[in-house]
Amino acid sequence: MEGRMSRGLRWGVLAAVFVVAGLLSGCVGGDSEDGTSEPSGTGGATVATGEAANLADADISVTLGATREFGIELSSPTAAAGEVTFGVTNGGKLPHGFAIARHDGDPGSLPQDGLNVDATQVDILADSGSMDPGATATITLDLEPGSYVIFSNTGGHYSAGMFIGFTVE
Numbered sequence: 001m002e003g004r005m006s007r008g009l010r011w012g013v014l015a016a017v018f019v020v021a022g023l024l025s026g027c028v029g030g031d032s033e034d035g036t037s038e039p040s041g042t043g044g045a046t047v048a049t050g051e052a053a054n055l056a057d058a059d060i061s062v063t064l065g066a067t068r069e070f071g072i073e074l075s076s077p078t079a080a081a082g083e084v085t086f087g088v089t090n091g092g093k094l095p096h097g098f099a100i101a102r103h104d105g106d107p108g109s110l111p112q113d114g115l116n117v118d119a120t121q122v123d124i125l126a127d128s129g130s131m132d133p134g135a136t137a138t139i140t141l142d143l144e145p146g147s148y149v150i151f152s153n154t155g156g157h158y159s160a161g162m163f164i165g166f167t168v169e
C-alpha cells in the first residue's frame with residue numbers, strides 16, 4: 001500500500017516536471033515554425049511568426065541588428081496605450097529576438113543573471129523567441145501607459161547593448 005502511494009507520487013512529480021519543461025520550451029521555441037502562439041506572460045501577448053506574421057498590421061516597426069548587429073531600431077519611440085502590434089524583422093547576421101518588459105529608468109539597468117535578463121526578476125510581457133536572420137514576427141499586446149524596455153533576449157545580447165527604451169502614453 002505504502003509502495004503504491006509513493007510510486008503514484010513519483011509519477012505525479014515526473015508529470016509535473018514534463019509540464020514545466022513543456023512550458024519553458026514553449027516560451028523560447030517556435031523560431032522557424034510558422035504560426036501563432038498562445039498568449040504568454042502577463043501581457044496576454046500574441047506572437048505570430050513566419051507566414052502568420054503580417055507586418056502590414058504593425059503599429060510599430062522594429063528592426064533588429066540592421067545598422068548595428070546588437071542594436072534595435074523602432075519606427076517610433078512611443079505608442080498610445082491599448083493594443084499595440086510590433087512588426088519585427090531580424091535585419092542582422094545573427095539570430096535575434098524581440099522581448100519587452102515594463103521598466104522605469106535606464107533601459108540598460110534590467111536585472112541580469114550572468115549575461116541575460118533575469119526572468120525571475122523581470123516580468124517579460126512578450127518574447128518572440130530566437131528569430132533567424134531575415135525572419136519576421138508580429139507581437140500584439142495590451143500596454144498600459146509607462147516606460148518599457150524592448151530588448152533581444154538571445155544569449156548575451158542584452159549585455160552587449162541590444163535594448164532600447166519605449167514609452168506608452
Ligand SMILES: [Cu+2]
Nearest residue numbers: 096152154157
Ligand atoms: Cu540579439
